[in-house]
Amino acid sequence: MKFAKLIQFTKGRNRRTVFLAMLISNILILLLPMAIGMILYTKVEHVMVENASSSNYAMLEQLRQSADARLREVEQLAQQVTFNPKLALLLNTDDPDQQYKFIEFIRDHLERYRLSTSGFIEDYYLYFAKSDTVLKPGMKTDSQTFYDHYYRYPNMSYNNWRNDILGTYHNMAYLPAQLLQRELNVGGIDHARITNSSNVITFVQSLPVREVTDISGSLVVLIAEKQFMDMFASIQTANKSSIFIMNENNDLIMGTDPQLILSKDIMEHFQVSDGSFVHAVNGEEMMVSFTSSKQVGWKYISIIPMNLYLERVNVLKWTAYSLFLLCLLVGVIAAYLLAFKNYSPIKQLVCAIQKNKKLPYDSPVRNEYTFIQETIEGAFVEEQNLRGLLFQQSPVIRANFLLRLIRGNFKQSKDFGSTLDFMNIRFVSEQFAVLLVHVDDITMFTQDQSERQLALINFIISNVCTDLTAKLHHGYAVEVHRDRIAILINLSADRKNEMLVDDIKHIASELKDIIENRFKLFITIAISNVHAGIEQIGECYREAMAAIDHKMVKGQRSLIYYDEIKKTERHYTYPIETEVQLMILVKRGDYTAVETVLNSIYEMNFLSQPITPEFGRYLFFNLVSTLLKIVNSTNTPYEKFIDKDLEVIKSIMTCDTAKEMLFKTKNLFKTLTELLHTERSDYSDQLSGEMEAFIAAHFTDQNLGLPMIANHFNLTPQYISTFFKKMTGQNVSDYITRIRVNHAKEILGNKHLTNAQVARTVGYTNDIVFIRSFKKLEGMTPGKYREQQ
Structure with a gap:
């Protein structure tokens, strides 16, 4: 703004030419050091590229040596396993009676080999084709089970895994890194399993070692890709490079940058054992360095953007640019001061006005005094307009x-x-x-x-x-x-x-x-x-x-x-017993009892002991959860008792009061209860018959009782006890006792069986309980009953 006003105020004094002449002279003076800097930059760039290339190759060679040392551990493990004298016998075993030999091999050899390996080898296993057996430390199973429940490749089917990895001849072969999924037990055999995924490099050795066509098995060693990534970390941190490993056939084993694709033009440079060159990758100039491993035939490749090589050179370049701009700025300031050397009496006043008031550059100004006069008059007008605007906006501001x-x-x-x-x-x-x-x-x-x-x-x-x-x-x-x-x-x-x-x-x-x-x-x-x-x-x-x-x-x-x-409770009362009772009443179709329970829950939480709104919503969320549990356990279609477009939880949670939530919750329970009541016409008779059939089939099981029956029918023991007594007129335990005693009476005629043997046959753990139950029902001991036969 100041420079523009200067042009207006000095339009008749021809100061523009002076200013431009000073500006051009300053630029010409600055061009000389800039040209020298460009020459120095070119020389420094060449030296920096050579030094960085040598340093990168040395680090890559160090990486190769470290990787070869770790891969020797894999080969040593392979030699220990493949040359084990007992391995040949197991390769030819297909007799089920000889399966114990696999267990001995795991215990005596595979477990011992694991102790001698480091963390570089993640796991290993043996496959025996004739017996379709997979052995690994601590486990023996078949190939299908092993692939389905332990190790599997998401991008490879079971047949492809068995044919390409286990059934194809491989001699000390390292397969490219692939994603491997592992299923792990959480808390034991009967607990849940979780899936853990990671990339692994697979080492395969076909068995026997010298047999090419008749393959009887395979040794598979799994190497975590993370182990290599940890070795790459030092180089990546030092020079921010991308690292790749390729085998002798130029197949990619693994790499740190999946988006970087090695083209055929780059592959042609890998005919020699090591070296470096500059090549365009994805439109960007890259420095490519590589070295080869004589042990496994791998090539270790490092790719670094050229701008990283030239980072220090660019610093020098931008420093030169900064100096150029600084000199240019100084020249502009000098020209500015020179233009104003005869304009000092009113310059400070004009600058003060321009700092606080923005005026259009092309406004006509006859002289400095006219400019100051018009500015002051305009300030008064703006002040009056501002006061009016503030008065209009005062309610909004307040x-x-x-x-x-x-x-x-x-x-x-x-x-x-x-x-x-x-x-x-x-x-x-x-x-x-x-x-x-x-x-x-x-x-x-x-x-x-x-x-x-x-x-x-x-x-x-x-x-x-x-x-x-x-x-x-x-x-x-x-x-x-x-x-x-x-x-x-x-x-x-x-x-x-x-x-x-x-x-x-x-x-x-x-x-x-x-x-x-x-x-x-x-x-x-x-x-x-x-x-x-x-x-x-x-x-x-x-x-x-x-x-x-x-x-x-x-x-x-x-x-x-x-x-x-502040006195409200930060918890709600909804015990599990109440939830179970509520679920049983809904399944029975007794809505009157259901409504009584819901009213009792509401009174306990909102009338007897006030709770916070958050926990009030938690309570109704839990009640809706109970409702959905009943729907799932009874296989009731959701659309049968509620509009398919209505979100149950959202409709209740958006209510303003707890009474409104209770009203909607009651309606939902009433609809479901009436629906279940109409659909259970023959359900009770069918369930009672199924229970009697289950008892008749399992009365010899010593664990038979309410818990076992409840677990089989997915119901609570309390519900089973009440339901069975209602349908048959007998308790479950009395009914089981009668079945066992009746069966015992049939086999007591065999004089060769003792009371203890008869007791175990009909499901009792000892003869004392059997004799007591028999006498309670028959009025005599089993011995007396046998004498009367």
């Missing part, structure tokens, strides 16, 4: 300030008092409280819920509350939400502390009466505690927000004090 003040989003600065005066806000004490008014229902006031009507409602509530507060204190209202108004009350300093709380309660109660009785607007009011200090206004608002949330528990159209909600 509301925004109050909103930030109530929420605690302000910093009390030195000019805070003047800010309050500007907003026409006056605090008479350090005591503050916040009332939060939530509009629950406006249907009695108006059926029109437009923004205009809502603005009118907020205006009414704000003015009534402000007038009520003004009798003894100062109140300031602000809209914090579409249907929620906050009133900041600054309590009078001449009122005693014990009277302040009563004053606030009186204001809230009177506000509620006026709004509901006169204007037919139904509201809920939350009242915070009294706090001292402007910085505690935000705490008042947070307390009021916490209290207004409790309208879900206390219901709408109420007065809620923060002191009351």
Whole structure:
């Protein structure tokens, strides 16, 4: 802006030519060191590339030596296993009676080999084709089970794995890195299994070693790709390169950058054992260095962007550019000062005006005095316009300030008092409280819920509350939400502390009466505690927000004090026994009992011991969860008892009060209970028959009892006991005893069987319990009964 005004003010003095001449001369002076810098940059670039290439090759060679040393461990393991004298016998074994030899081989050899390996070898296993057996330390299984439940390649089917890896001849072959999934037990055999995935390099040696066509098995060693990645980390950290490993056939074993593709042009350079060259990869110049391993025939390749090589050179280049720009800036400043050497008397005044007022560059200016005069006149006009604009926007500015003040989003600065005066806000004490008014229902006031009507409602509530507060204190209202108004009350300093709380309660109660009785607007009011200090206004608002949330528990159209909600419980009562009882009653189709249980749960949690709104929602979420458990356990189609477009949990969680949630929950349970009641016409007879058949088939099992039957039918023991007694008139234990005693009577005729043998035959653990049960039903001991036969 200053330079543009300069051009206008000096238009008749031909200062532009002088300024441009000085600028061009400065540029020419700066071009000489820039040219010298470019020459030096070219020389330094060449030296840096050579040094970086040598350093990168040395690091790559060190990586190769480390990798070869670790791969020798794999080959040593392969030699130990393949030349084991017992391996040949196992390769030709297909007799099931000889399977114990596999176990001995695991114990005596495979486990011992594991102790001699380091963490580089992740795992290894043997495959025996004739017996379709897979051995690994601590495990023996068949190939299908091994692939399905232990190790499998997601991109390879079982048949491909068995044919390509186990059935194809491989001599000390390293296969490219692939994703391998492992299934691990969590907590034992009967517990869940988790899947762990990682990339591995697979080493395969066909067995016997010297047999090429008749392959009897394979040794497979799994090498974690992470082991190589850890070795690559030092090089990648040092020069930010991408590392690749290729075998002697130029097949990619693994790489650190999956998006970088090695083209055929690059492959042609790998005919020699080692070297380096520059090549374009994905449109970017790269330095490629490589070295070969004589042990396994691998090639270790490092690819680094050329801009990393030239990073230090670029620093020098940008330093030269910075010096050039600095010199150019100095030249411009010198030209600027020279142009203004005869313009000093009024220059400071003109610059001061330009700093504080932005004017169009092309505005016509006759001379400096005219410019200053027009600027001053324009400033007066702008001041008048600004005052008018501020007057129009003062309500919005005041509301925004109050909103930030109530929420605690302000910093009390030195000019805070003047800010309050500007907003026409006056605090008479350090005591503050916040009332939060939530509009629950406006249907009695108006059926029109437009923004205009809502603005009118907020205006009414704000003015009534402000007038009520003004009798003894100062109140300031602000809209914090579409249907929620906050009133900041600054309590009078001449009122005693014990009277302040009563004053606030009186204001809230009177506000509620006026709004509901006169204007037919139904509201809920939350009242915070009294706090001292402007910085505690935000705490008042947070307390009021916490209290207004409790309208879900206390219901709408109420007065809620923060002191009351501090006593609420942070847990809910819904024991597992009650949930089981509720599920049984629903399955029976007894909605009257279901409704009684739901009412009892509601009374325990919302009437006897008030809880927080969060835990109230958790309770109803749990009740809906119980409902869905019943739906799943009874295989009831979801669409049969609820609209397919209705989200059950969302419809309940969006309710405003706990009573509304209870009403919707009852309706859901009632619909499901009636549905189950109509669908269980023959269910009881069928279930009773299935239970009797199960007992008849398993009465010889010593574990037969309520838990076993309940587990089989996926029901609770309590439900089984009650249901069986209702259907048969007998307890489950008495029924089982009768079945066992009747069967015992049939085999007591065999004089060669002792009482203990008979007891075990019919399902008793010892003869004492058997004799006691027999005598209880038959009135005599088994021995007496045998004598009468």
